[in-house]
Amino acid sequence: MEQHYRVVIVGAGLAGLSCAKYLIENGINDFVIIEAHDQIGGRCRTIKLFEHPIELGSESLHGDILNNPLYQLAEEHHLIDIDDKGSDRDDCYHDEDAESIDEDVIDEVRKIYDEILEKKVPTYPYENYPDLSLGEFISAELEQYIKMKTLTLDKDEIDEQQKVINWLSKQHPYLNAIGCNKLTDVSVQGWNSLERLPSNNQYNTETAYIHGGFLNFLQRIFTDKINENKIELNTIVKRISIHEEEQYVDVEIIKNNQQLIIYQAKHVVCTQSVGCLKHSMHQMFIPPLPHAKRMCIQKLGFGTIDKIYLVFPQPFWDVDFETFNFLWDTNQLDTEWKLKCFTNTSFNSQWCKNINGFYVHHRLSNVLVTQISGEAAKYIETISDELLAMAFQELLCLFYPDNQSPLPEQIIRSRWFHQPFIHxxxxxxxxxxxxxxxxxxxxxxxxxxxxxxxxxxxxGTHERFYGTTHGAYMTGIREAKRIVELY
Incomplete structure (x- = not known):
């Protein structure tokens, strides 16, 4: 069975949906969106907890109404949701010995770290210089800082500063959106090409959430304007065959009933993640993608960030605090140790040192949230919810013994690396x-x-906003424009 379309869009994430919306607005309705999963959204995934939306993927909007088109759309549809509860609460910082670290130390090191990231890293030249990792650049700058501090501080105080540096390296607002395993994986020249949107919105805050979550946003902005029969869920693209001489493309798809269907199209817009392309490009495209394109897909990094929500009957912590941070001993980072709950299992405990603490959810006072990235995130995706809940209970009790954490009654988390067709x-x-x-x-x-x-x-195809929702949105429009201009 064969069907004909002018455009086949692969993927119903932000890029695919924005592409479809632009086509409709410009008089092209002869298209279909193919989505392998059972819902739209791609890496935007909203679920309900106690009638509140929580996000397993993208959560907040960058920038403001002047520089982010998604922010503008959300504002137009009255979907901006500002967190107004956390500003009057405090942050708590403990090390592995449950000793509190003074916030003045945190602020001092953070100021140095911010200066390196915002002022010094951008000065690294592009031309005629070898590529350097972001981790190496930051480490070299911080070594100079620590050398200077050794003149006035004793060993314990230096160790404390090192703990703060390690903590910032894994949870700094700029850095925790990469998903890499370590900062030495990241090119400093590539990092400098990523444009970060400043926030000067009227709410005087950098955190703008969306009423009803990202799924509500996607439905209101996109799918309400796209006929539901144009989005085919639970439909897997098996092969894309290009017929250059005849100027058409065959897209072999498998629907949920395992029936193989061929869609013939004038144009196919591929919005799969770089992770998905890494896994499938050799089998999916006939003839194979050009060598240059295969190489760039292989070379680009594709990180993993997983979110984890711990749900408790009620807060067991001091409600005056917003965050409970874990500052690990940098002298022991590579030392083998094991959680007690893992004693009779094959799991190791080294991933724990990638957990930097928990924060209280901005709308749910009985829910603690954390995130984990890189190889540690991939690893814990293989651990059961029950065992992971015990591990987090043990960690909370280690760093904050006065609170005596109970076992969470529920754990909700993402598993993006093992998510088929995303990875x-x-x-x-x-x-x-x-x-x-x-x-x-x-x-x-x-x-x-x-x-x-x-x-x-x-x-992954936006040269200034890669890794962002607004980048994905803008690339969908870019490719739709390319098609519209042909007609």
Missing amino acids: GTHTFIKIGSSIHDIKQLAVPWPNKPAKPLILFAGE
């Missing part, structure tokens, strides 16, 4: 790759302006 969360430019790889990925195939058959969209 992670964020594109980043790692050592050995560059911004040119993102540009190369965004080039249609064949690269002929009048005859683009396969087009590529998604956050």
Whole structure:
């Protein structure tokens, strides 16, 4: 059975939905969106907990109404939800011995760290200099800082500063959105190509959430304007065959009843994640993608960030606090140790040192939230909820024994690395790759302006906003414009 469309869009995430919306607005309705999962959204995933939306993927909007088109759309539809409860609560910082670390020390080191990231890293030149990792650059700067501090501080105080540096390296607001295993994986030149949106909104806050969650946003902005029969869920793309001479593409799909169907299209817009392309590009495309495009997909980094929600009957902690931070002993980071609850299991406990603490959910006072990235995130996706809940109870009791954490009654978490057809969360430019790889990925195939058959969209194809929701949105429009201009 064969069906014909002008455009087939692969993926119903932000890029695919924005592409479809732009096509409709410009008079092209002859399209279909193919989505492998049972719902729209891609890496935006909202679920309900106690009637409140919680996010397993993208959570807040960057920037403001002037620089982020998603912010503008949310504002137009009265969907901006500002966190107004956390500003009057305190942050708590404990080390492995449950000793409190003074907030003045945190603020001092954070100021130095911010200065390195915001002022010194951007000065690293692009041309005629070897690529350097972000981790190496930051470490070299911090070594100078620590050398200076050794003149005035004793060993215990230096150790305390090192704990803060390690904590910031894993949870700094700029850095915790990469999903890499370690900062030495990230190219400093590539990092400098990522544009961060400043926030100057009227709410005087940098955290803008969405009423009803991202899923509500996607439904209101996109799917309410797209006929539901144009989005085919539970439908897997098996193969994309390009017929360049005849100027069409065959898309072999498998629906949930395992029936194989071929859709013939003038254009196919691929919005799969870089992680998905890494896994499937060799089997999916006939003939194979050009060598240059395969190489850029292989070279780009694709990180994993998982969110974890611990649900308790009521808060067992001091409600005056908003965060409970874990500052690990840097002298013991590579030392083998084991959680008591893992004693009779095959699991190791080293991933724990990637947990930097918990914060209280901004709308649910009985829920603690954390996130974990890189190889540690991939590892704990294989651990059961029951065992993981015990591990987090043990960690909370280790760092905050006065609170005596009970076992959470529920654990809710994402498993993005093992999510079929996604395999992670964020594109980043790692050592050995560059911004040119993102540009190369965004080039249609064949690269002929009048005859683009396969087009590529998604956050991993935006050279300034890769790794972001607004980047994904803008690339969907970019490729839709490319098609509209042909007609």
